[in-house]
Amino acid sequence: MDVLKGQEGFDAFYSAMYSERWPALKAALLAPKKHVAVANPYAHHKFTEVPLTVSGLTFDHDVRDIFPSPEKNHHDYMNYYLMDAASILPVEALDIQPGEKVVDLCAAPGGKSFLCALKLQGKGLLISNDRSAARRARIHRIFDDYIPKTEQKNLTVTSYDATKWSLYQKSMYDKVLLDAPCSSERHVLEDSKELALWAPGRTKAIAITQFAMLASALDIVKVGGTIVYSTCALSKLENDDIIAKLYQKRPGRFELMRKEFSFGEPTEFGWQVLPDTTGWGPFYLAVVKRLR
Numbered sequence: 001m002d003v004l005k006g007q008e009g010f011d012a013f014y015s016a017m018y019s020e021r022w023p024a025l026k027a028a029l030l031a032p033k034k035h036v037a038v039a040n041p042y043a044h045h046k047f048t049e050v051p052l053t054v055s056g057l058t059f060d061h062d063v064r065d066i067f068p069s070p071e072k073n074h075h076d077y078m079n080y081y082l083m084d085a086a087s088i089l090p091v092e093a094l095d096i097q098p099g100e101k102v103v104d105l106c107a108a109p110g111g112k113s114f115l116c117a118l119k120l121q122g123k124g125l126l127i128s129n130d131r132s133a134a135r136r137a138r139i140h141r142i143f144d145d146y147i148p149k150t151e152q153k154n155l156t157v158t159s160y161d162a163t164k165w166s167l168y169q170k171s172m173y174d175k176v177l178l179d180a181p182c183s184s185e186r187h188v189l190e191d192s193k194e195l196a197l198w199a200p201g202r203t204k205a206i207a208i209t210q211f212a213m214l215a216s217a218l219d220i221v222k223v224g225g226t227i228v229y230s231t232c233a234l235s236k237l238e239n240d241d242i243i244a245k246l247y248q249k250r251p252g253r254f255e256l257m258r259k260e261f262s263f264g265e266p267t268e269f270g271w272q273v274l275p276d277t278t279g280w281g282p283f284y285l286a287v288v289k290r291l292r
Protein backbone atom coordinates (compact mmCIF):
# COMPACT_ATOMS: atom_id res chain seq x y z
CA MET A 1 0.00 0.00 0.00
CA ASP A 2 1.27 3.51 -0.85
CA VAL A 3 2.05 5.71 2.14
CA LEU A 4 0.13 8.97 1.83
CA LYS A 5 2.29 12.08 1.99
CA GLY A 6 1.86 15.85 1.81
CA GLN A 7 -1.43 17.53 2.63
CA GLU A 8 -3.53 14.48 1.74
CA GLY A 9 -1.38 12.21 3.88
CA PHE A 10 -1.43 14.69 6.77
CA ASP A 11 -5.23 14.84 6.72
CA ALA A 12 -5.57 11.06 6.47
CA PHE A 13 -3.08 10.47 9.32
CA TYR A 14 -4.68 12.93 11.79
CA SER A 15 -8.19 12.11 10.74
CA ALA A 16 -7.49 8.45 11.60
CA MET A 17 -6.03 9.57 14.96
CA TYR A 18 -8.76 12.06 15.97
CA SER A 19 -11.66 10.58 13.94
CA GLU A 20 -14.80 12.76 13.91
CA ARG A 21 -13.02 15.43 15.98
CA TRP A 22 -10.46 16.16 13.24
CA PRO A 23 -12.36 18.73 11.09
CA ALA A 24 -13.07 21.01 14.09
CA LEU A 25 -9.57 20.48 15.42
CA LYS A 26 -8.02 21.37 12.07
CA ALA A 27 -10.17 24.53 11.82
CA ALA A 28 -9.12 25.56 15.32
CA LEU A 29 -5.45 24.98 14.47
CA LEU A 30 -5.78 27.38 11.55
CA ALA A 31 -7.42 30.12 13.66
CA PRO A 32 -5.25 33.02 14.91
CA LYS A 33 -3.18 32.15 17.97
CA LYS A 34 -4.22 33.63 21.31
CA HIS A 35 -1.94 34.67 24.15
CA VAL A 36 -1.94 35.31 27.83
CA ALA A 37 0.47 37.85 29.24
CA VAL A 38 2.68 36.69 32.08
CA ALA A 39 3.35 39.80 34.15
CA ASN A 40 7.03 40.45 34.84
CA PRO A 41 7.47 41.17 38.54
CA TYR A 42 10.84 42.85 37.79
CA ALA A 43 9.32 45.49 35.49
CA HIS A 44 8.50 48.87 36.98
CA HIS A 45 6.89 50.04 33.77
CA LYS A 46 3.27 48.89 33.63
CA PHE A 47 0.76 49.49 30.87
CA THR A 48 -2.50 50.60 32.38
CA GLU A 49 -4.32 50.21 29.06
CA VAL A 50 -3.42 46.51 28.82
CA PRO A 51 -5.77 44.22 30.69
CA LEU A 52 -3.15 41.85 32.10
CA THR A 53 -4.63 38.43 32.65
CA VAL A 54 -1.64 37.12 34.53
CA SER A 55 -0.51 37.88 37.99
CA GLY A 56 2.59 35.93 38.87
CA LEU A 57 1.83 32.60 37.26
CA THR A 58 -1.88 32.48 37.90
CA PHE A 59 -4.06 33.67 35.11
CA ASP A 60 -7.62 34.08 34.06
CA HIS A 61 -7.86 31.69 31.15
CA ASP A 62 -11.23 33.01 30.06
CA VAL A 63 -9.73 36.25 28.82
CA ARG A 64 -8.16 35.76 25.40
CA ASP A 65 -7.21 39.17 24.19
CA ILE A 66 -4.49 39.53 21.63
CA PHE A 67 -2.03 41.76 23.42
CA PRO A 68 0.23 44.40 21.93
CA SER A 69 3.92 43.48 21.95
CA PRO A 70 5.58 43.82 25.32
CA GLU A 71 7.61 46.97 25.85
CA LYS A 72 10.07 48.48 28.26
CA ASN A 73 11.19 51.95 29.23
CA HIS A 74 14.86 52.89 29.18
CA HIS A 75 16.70 51.01 31.99
CA ASP A 76 13.64 48.94 32.72
CA TYR A 77 12.53 45.38 31.91
CA MET A 78 9.85 44.05 29.61
CA ASN A 79 6.48 44.38 31.29
CA TYR A 80 5.05 41.00 30.30
CA TYR A 81 5.79 37.82 28.33
CA LEU A 82 3.24 36.60 25.82
CA MET A 83 2.57 32.89 25.56
CA ASP A 84 -0.06 30.26 24.90
CA ALA A 85 -1.85 29.63 28.19
CA ALA A 86 -1.16 25.89 27.84
CA SER A 87 2.59 26.58 27.89
CA ILE A 88 2.30 27.68 31.51
CA LEU A 89 1.01 24.27 32.61
CA PRO A 90 4.29 22.27 32.46
CA VAL A 91 5.98 24.78 34.75
CA GLU A 92 2.99 24.71 37.11
CA ALA A 93 3.14 20.90 37.06
CA LEU A 94 6.84 20.92 38.02
CA ASP A 95 5.95 22.69 41.30
CA ILE A 96 9.38 24.36 41.51
CA GLN A 97 10.37 25.59 44.96
CA PRO A 98 12.95 28.35 45.58
CA GLY A 99 16.38 26.74 46.14
CA GLU A 100 15.83 23.67 43.94
CA LYS A 101 18.17 22.53 41.18
CA VAL A 102 16.26 22.64 37.91
CA VAL A 103 17.25 21.83 34.34
CA ASP A 104 15.24 22.84 31.28
CA LEU A 105 16.67 20.42 28.72
CA CYS A 106 15.24 22.01 25.55
CA ALA A 107 14.82 25.58 26.65
CA ALA A 108 14.90 27.91 23.64
CA PRO A 109 13.48 30.41 22.92
CA GLY A 110 13.05 30.49 26.69
CA GLY A 111 9.46 31.28 27.72
CA LYS A 112 9.23 28.32 30.08
CA SER A 113 12.73 28.96 31.43
CA PHE A 114 11.61 32.51 32.27
CA LEU A 115 8.71 31.04 34.25
CA CYS A 116 11.06 28.57 35.99
CA ALA A 117 13.36 31.47 36.92
CA LEU A 118 10.42 33.36 38.44
CA LYS A 119 9.49 30.29 40.47
CA LEU A 120 13.06 29.98 41.83
CA GLN A 121 13.05 33.62 43.01
CA GLY A 122 16.83 33.88 42.52
CA LYS A 123 17.57 30.83 44.73
CA GLY A 124 18.89 27.39 43.73
CA LEU A 125 19.93 26.74 40.14
CA LEU A 126 18.33 26.84 36.70
CA ILE A 127 20.19 25.38 33.73
CA SER A 128 18.54 26.40 30.47
CA ASN A 129 19.91 24.11 27.80
CA ASP A 130 19.48 24.09 24.04
CA ARG A 131 21.56 22.59 21.27
CA SER A 132 20.90 25.43 18.82
CA ALA A 133 23.26 28.41 19.13
CA ALA A 134 20.86 30.78 17.39
CA ARG A 135 18.06 29.77 19.70
CA ARG A 136 20.29 29.98 22.79
CA ALA A 137 20.87 33.64 21.93
CA ARG A 138 17.12 34.12 22.36
CA ILE A 139 17.25 32.64 25.88
CA HIS A 140 19.99 35.14 26.80
CA ARG A 141 17.93 37.95 25.29
CA ILE A 142 14.83 37.00 27.27
CA PHE A 143 16.79 36.77 30.52
CA ASP A 144 18.40 40.17 29.87
CA ASP A 145 15.16 41.79 28.75
CA TYR A 146 13.16 40.49 31.70
CA ILE A 147 15.44 39.81 34.68
CA PRO A 148 17.93 42.18 36.35
CA LYS A 149 21.55 40.97 36.13
CA THR A 150 21.72 40.88 39.95
CA GLU A 151 18.89 38.31 39.93
CA GLN A 152 20.46 36.14 37.21
CA LYS A 153 23.24 34.64 39.37
CA ASN A 154 21.47 31.28 39.59
CA LEU A 155 20.75 31.11 35.83
CA THR A 156 23.04 29.29 33.39
CA VAL A 157 22.62 28.63 29.67
CA THR A 158 24.25 25.47 28.22
CA SER A 159 24.48 23.77 24.83
CA TYR A 160 24.43 20.00 25.43
CA ASP A 161 22.65 17.29 23.47
CA ALA A 162 19.74 16.35 25.74
CA THR A 163 19.69 12.77 24.44
CA LYS A 164 23.23 12.23 25.81
CA TRP A 165 23.14 14.25 29.03
CA SER A 166 22.95 11.17 31.26
CA LEU A 167 26.33 9.99 29.94
CA TYR A 168 27.87 12.87 31.89
CA GLN A 169 25.63 13.44 34.92
CA LYS A 170 23.33 11.26 37.01
CA SER A 171 20.83 11.94 39.83
CA MET A 172 21.61 15.67 39.94
CA TYR A 173 18.39 17.64 39.67
CA ASP A 174 15.24 18.09 41.75
CA LYS A 175 13.17 18.99 38.69
CA VAL A 176 13.66 18.39 34.96
CA LEU A 177 11.61 20.08 32.27
CA LEU A 178 11.69 18.24 28.95
CA ASP A 179 9.72 20.40 26.51
CA ALA A 180 10.80 18.27 23.60
CA PRO A 181 11.23 19.17 19.93
CA CYS A 182 8.15 17.83 18.19
CA SER A 183 6.09 17.70 15.00
CA SER A 184 4.46 21.10 15.75
CA GLU A 185 1.54 20.30 13.47
CA ARG A 186 0.09 23.77 13.95
CA HIS A 187 3.16 25.23 12.22
CA VAL A 188 3.09 22.55 9.52
CA LEU A 189 -0.54 23.40 8.70
CA GLU A 190 0.30 27.12 8.47
CA ASP A 191 3.16 26.53 6.03
CA SER A 192 2.22 25.12 2.62
CA LYS A 193 5.84 24.13 1.84
CA GLU A 194 6.14 22.21 5.12
CA LEU A 195 2.77 20.59 4.54
CA ALA A 196 3.78 19.45 1.05
CA LEU A 197 6.87 17.78 2.56
CA TRP A 198 5.00 16.06 5.41
CA ALA A 199 5.26 12.27 5.68
CA PRO A 200 4.25 9.91 8.51
CA GLY A 201 7.89 8.90 9.00
CA ARG A 202 8.51 12.36 10.46
CA THR A 203 6.54 11.84 13.68
CA LYS A 204 8.02 8.32 14.05
CA ALA A 205 11.57 9.69 13.76
CA ILE A 206 10.93 12.54 16.21
CA ALA A 207 9.43 10.07 18.69
CA ILE A 208 12.73 8.15 18.76
CA THR A 209 14.63 11.32 19.76
CA GLN A 210 11.98 12.26 22.29
CA PHE A 211 12.23 8.87 23.99
CA ALA A 212 16.04 9.13 24.12
CA MET A 213 15.65 12.52 25.83
CA LEU A 214 13.13 11.18 28.35
CA ALA A 215 15.32 8.17 29.17
CA SER A 216 18.21 10.59 29.73
CA ALA A 217 15.99 12.81 31.91
CA LEU A 218 15.09 9.82 34.10
CA ASP A 219 18.78 9.26 34.86
CA ILE A 220 19.66 12.87 35.62
CA VAL A 221 16.73 13.67 37.92
CA LYS A 222 17.26 12.72 41.58
CA VAL A 223 15.40 9.75 43.06
CA GLY A 224 12.13 11.30 44.25
CA GLY A 225 12.51 14.16 41.77
CA THR A 226 10.07 15.13 39.04
CA ILE A 227 10.24 15.30 35.24
CA VAL A 228 7.64 17.04 33.15
CA TYR A 229 7.59 15.74 29.60
CA SER A 230 5.76 18.06 27.21
CA THR A 231 5.22 18.71 23.51
CA CYS A 232 3.08 20.88 21.27
CA ALA A 233 2.45 17.81 19.09
CA LEU A 234 -0.92 16.37 18.14
CA SER A 235 0.56 13.01 17.24
CA LYS A 236 -0.03 10.42 19.97
CA LEU A 237 3.25 8.80 18.93
CA GLU A 238 5.01 11.80 20.51
CA ASN A 239 2.77 12.05 23.58
CA ASP A 240 1.20 9.11 25.45
CA ASP A 241 3.15 6.58 23.36
CA ILE A 242 6.44 7.99 24.73
CA ILE A 243 5.24 7.36 28.28
CA ALA A 244 3.99 3.88 27.29
CA LYS A 245 7.49 3.15 25.99
CA LEU A 246 9.02 4.36 29.26
CA TYR A 247 6.82 1.82 31.11
CA GLN A 248 8.11 -0.87 28.73
CA LYS A 249 11.79 0.05 28.82
CA ARG A 250 12.22 1.38 32.40
CA PRO A 251 9.72 -0.67 34.45
CA GLY A 252 9.66 0.09 38.18
CA ARG A 253 11.88 3.14 37.90
CA PHE A 254 9.14 5.77 37.92
CA GLU A 255 5.53 6.48 38.68
CA LEU A 256 3.15 8.85 36.97
CA MET A 257 1.80 11.80 38.91
CA ARG A 258 -1.63 12.60 37.57
CA LYS A 259 -2.39 16.34 37.44
CA GLU A 260 -5.59 18.12 36.53
CA PHE A 261 -5.89 21.65 35.25
CA SER A 262 -8.79 24.04 34.77
CA PHE A 263 -8.71 23.57 30.98
CA GLY A 264 -7.86 20.64 28.74
CA GLU A 265 -8.56 16.94 29.14
CA PRO A 266 -6.96 13.82 30.61
CA THR A 267 -5.26 11.29 28.34
CA GLU A 268 -4.18 7.75 29.22
CA PHE A 269 -0.95 8.99 30.88
CA GLY A 270 -1.05 12.77 30.88
CA TRP A 271 -3.02 15.89 30.06
CA GLN A 272 -3.77 17.45 26.70
CA VAL A 273 -4.97 20.90 25.73
CA LEU A 274 -6.55 21.05 22.29
CA PRO A 275 -7.72 24.25 20.60
CA ASP A 276 -11.10 22.98 19.35
CA THR A 277 -12.43 22.82 22.93
CA THR A 278 -10.22 25.31 24.78
CA GLY A 279 -8.85 27.81 22.25
CA TRP A 280 -5.33 26.99 23.55
CA GLY A 281 -2.65 24.56 22.54
CA PRO A 282 -2.16 22.01 21.14
CA PHE A 283 -0.13 20.96 24.13
CA TYR A 284 0.55 17.69 25.93
CA LEU A 285 2.25 17.00 29.23
CA ALA A 286 2.92 14.06 31.52
CA VAL A 287 4.46 14.18 34.99
CA VAL A 288 6.94 11.45 35.92
CA LYS A 289 8.39 10.90 39.39
CA ARG A 290 11.63 8.91 39.61
CA LEU A 291 11.41 6.01 42.06
CA ARG A 292 14.88 4.48 41.66
Ligand SMILES: C[S@@+](CC[C@H](N)C(=O)[O-])C[C@H]1O[C@@H](n2cnc3c(N)ncnc32)[C@H](O)[C@@H]1O
Nearest residue numbers: 106107108109110111112131132161162179181
Ligand atom coordinates in the same frame (compact mmCIF):
# COMPACT_ATOMS: atom_id res chain seq x y z
C1 LIG B 1 9.77 22.90 21.64
S1 LIG B 1 11.26 23.75 21.54
C2 LIG B 1 11.45 24.30 23.21
C3 LIG B 1 10.63 25.49 23.57
C4 LIG B 1 11.02 26.10 24.91
N1 LIG B 1 10.91 25.11 25.96
C5 LIG B 1 10.23 27.32 25.28
O1 LIG B 1 9.27 27.22 26.04
O2 LIG B 1 10.55 28.43 24.82
C6 LIG B 1 12.44 22.46 21.42
C7 LIG B 1 13.88 22.93 21.48
O3 LIG B 1 14.70 21.74 21.53
C8 LIG B 1 15.95 22.06 20.96
N2 LIG B 1 16.63 20.78 20.68
C9 LIG B 1 16.43 19.92 19.62
N3 LIG B 1 17.20 18.83 19.75
C10 LIG B 1 17.91 18.98 20.90
C11 LIG B 1 18.88 18.18 21.57
N4 LIG B 1 19.24 16.99 21.09
N5 LIG B 1 19.39 18.64 22.75
C12 LIG B 1 19.03 19.85 23.23
N6 LIG B 1 18.11 20.65 22.63
C13 LIG B 1 17.56 20.22 21.49
C14 LIG B 1 15.59 22.90 19.74
O4 LIG B 1 16.69 23.71 19.36
C15 LIG B 1 14.40 23.70 20.27
O5 LIG B 1 14.80 24.98 20.68
